[in-house]
Amino acid sequence: MAKQIDDADVFTTTVDVLLANGYAGATTKLIAEAAGINEVTLFRKYGSKAQLVTAALLHERAALEGEKPTEYTGDLAADLLGMVRTYAEAAHRQSGLMMLILSEVARYPELQEAMQVPFMLVSRFGQIVAQYQKEGRLQPGEPLLVVGALLGPVIVNTMLRSAETGLPIPPIDLPVHIERFLHGYAIR
Amino acid sequence: MAKQIDDADVFTTTVDVLLANGYAGATTKLIAEAAGINEVTLFRKYGSKAQLVTAALLHERAALEGEKPTEYTGDLAADLLGMVRTYAEAAHRQSGLMMLILSEVARYPELQEAMQVPFMLVSRFGQIVAQYQKEGRLQPGEPLLVVGALLGPVIVNTMLRSAETGLPIPPIDLPVHIERFLHGYAIR
DNA sequence: GATCTTTGCAAGTAATCACTTGCATTTTAC
């Protein structure tokens, strides 16, 4: 019956359903059920499925923006580990969002506005890397490529481990990964 | 009208449509149009959409298996570059397939049989890495994690560049990437 | 050439989906 519906709850639930089912599989019926509200309410409040999904993904971005930002501290190893940990802590959702965006959202023009949601962390890390490069402590080159070398293995590891691929791949050992990364990219 | 239809052509086209549209978006109508055949023929020859898609993905795997395998040569840097090049040459299709499998095929139980298609290269590379580790030329540890460190940045780079992410990310410089990787993981 | 097989065309079925409408109930605001 009539009750107050928390938009944030609906948005979070919407993203959950998207991650589990993809855009086509995230039917408005499924989303409504998962959110514990009536399907017609979704259309009354949000207009259309695309508008709901866009709003939900933008809400996800707002939540990311509200988090404590990863800051440059001057301690290279600690910053790298912090970056990778920030990513790893949100890895399941972040990897899922990244895949959702890259493979599905890109296919639906009506979701265009939500395209940039999962890449803000990457941008921010690029700025931190650039700072260390400026100080001559990391190899020169495109900062985003360096971020790729840092995060790529983590991203792919998370993706592969989240599906039944038949690959016996263990979780990544973050301190070891950072140590190897430092051997490769740090300037001593 | 009646003509000979090449299964291989249909399968390749099917995968093309899957990569462009995803599973839900790859309607049998679209696939038939793209293959230049009648939609009803798809059901006559392959039974159902799921069976067609599974057959197409398995055909993709057979094509991969038929390719010249990347072999251990004893020249570490050349092998690493060869591995990364093998992946990069097929990158657009491989990354697309990987994303398709991880994010979509995993959601449809009827496609279960096709799950392992894009991961054969990864397995093979793991074996080569293990060989170099045995010889004490690469850092010890889980070979697949080392492959992740080698391929992860390439995979993610390809994924990010294939979509409109707003990130100004350039293509990866493979020789530089190998050089940095060697600094990080090779034992001199 | 005759027969069988294959494929195309057209029409159709049942199910599902995003979305709408009408009515009733509950909640909120004044």
Added chain:
DNA sequence: GTAAAATGCAAGTGATTACTTGCAAAGATC
């Protein structure tokens, strides 16, 4: 307490999809 707003329920619409059926034409085989 009253009126307005919000939400639920049920039924429904139009479009789309995977898939089927019937007929005819073309290709392959003997």
